[in-house]
Amino acid sequence: MPASETDNLAADIEAACTHNPNVSCGDCRLSGICLPLALGSSDIDHLDNIIQRGRPLQRHAHLFREGDEFKAVYAVRSGTLKAYRVTDSGNEQITGFYLPGEILGLDGIADGVHHSSAYALETAAICEIPFEALEELGRELPQLQRNFLRVMSREISEDQQLITLLGKNSATERIVALLLSLSSRNARRQLSATRFRLPMSRSDIGNYLGLTVETVSRTLTRLQRDQLLRIDNREVELLAAPELTAMLN
Amino acid sequence: MPASETDNLAADIEAACTHNPNVSCGDCRLSGICLPLALGSSDIDHLDNIIQRGRPLQRHAHLFREGDEFKAVYAVRSGTLKAYRVTDSGNEQITGFYLPGEILGLDGIADGVHHSSAYALETAAICEIPFEALEELGRELPQLQRNFLRVMSREISEDQQLITLLGKNSATERIVALLLSLSSRNARRQLSATRFRLPMSRSDIGNYLGLTVETVSRTLTRLQRDQLLRIDNREVELLAAPELTAMLN
């Protein structure tokens, strides 16, 4: 077994158990970073009762599409999704990647219609949180209401971070920023911050960061040549996190 | 009096009356597009009671700064503000312009700290909406709670629009998109969609769109040469809105 597979054992185990549709919020290992954050256990039970956990979303399947009626927001339990919009001229712009513990579908609340599509990059388990029920429950559980507003606010803040990245940073800086973002989101889930598997293709990375595939590839090659990281296909190892972080300053 | 001043008479009158700190939500001509949207009149009165209306914010003054404790969100009554962040390397990235009827400060909810600064491009009247009180009132008035979620969701959606613009569009397309956005936001406030005054400098436009001042200036000159618009300093007239719209497709 190659080294890279061993390294992802932890991730595989996590995937295996969070794929399980019968895990409730109270038992979910992501409850510390997801919507239930800081809820008491009886409140969590209430939240649990409104959440729908269907069978896993197949890889390459859509969770919802731009234009679909908005009925629920979704928490990722395992796997990775990308959210994207199609521009007037027909090409795709990825607006975010969603990892376990993160919530998507928030742009549909405004007018009851999803403004982006969500697509599974790998098989994913999803908690569906019907919006009407969430609103009602939020009225009874102020902490839940507050958490939900925080989740939305964080999404705004992160989108603005991306705007800044796209507006001001070079190709290299954008790519480093994405790698560090993935790294810290992994760390938050108790996974390795230095070695992980990219859930998305080079072309998705380029699309997200406003770059071409070729630029992404060349940049990664150069970062590797400069000993800042090692990358083999989708397996990344950050060799010099401090130096990488410094590149963004 | 030059033609451009006459044209802005309507805007001046609006500014004059919405600057008045004593106008309540029920009387405000922006209530149809602002937070009170679709509230009954008694509910509006409740909302009114929590809103603070101080004296106007002076041009070039800050409403809040990045790092300030988050205590309230703000509705613009008159004037224009820009929101911006300072990057690690010390330069500014504008994340949005806020016109009358629009709400800012939403990125502070997540962790109680503002992640952007807000700065008045021209003298502005502001409604301050203390967040705790809004949360409490929201629990009693589901429609208000819903409106607030919608406002946040719209902010997300618009930020993603900007991400797409920055990721996929040329300098010309970005500039045209901004002009059309300002145009439609003016129309929403019953002002002219074809003739208006830019509230921001060329350098702010460039900053917002990820371009340099020179590129903004050259692009506007070219659009004028091509008879798509007329621009004299900050006074714009869109001569061919359909063609401009078509440029984004």
Next chain:
DNA sequence: CGCCTGTTTGACTCGCGTCAATGAAAGTGG
């Protein structure tokens, strides 16, 4: 008026996109 900031225009440069070709990996069907 004179300063200071904002705007325009020109000449030059360069990072990233485009086009093209090859190679590696993953998915598909017999």
Next chain:
DNA sequence: CCACTTTCATTGACGCGAGTCAAACAGGCG
């Protein structure tokens, strides 16, 4: 299980759009 196809990734040569540097010109404000 292997051949075939398709998708994904890498690398090179070249060109262009937008950035940089520089200078002149408003225009607003004290």
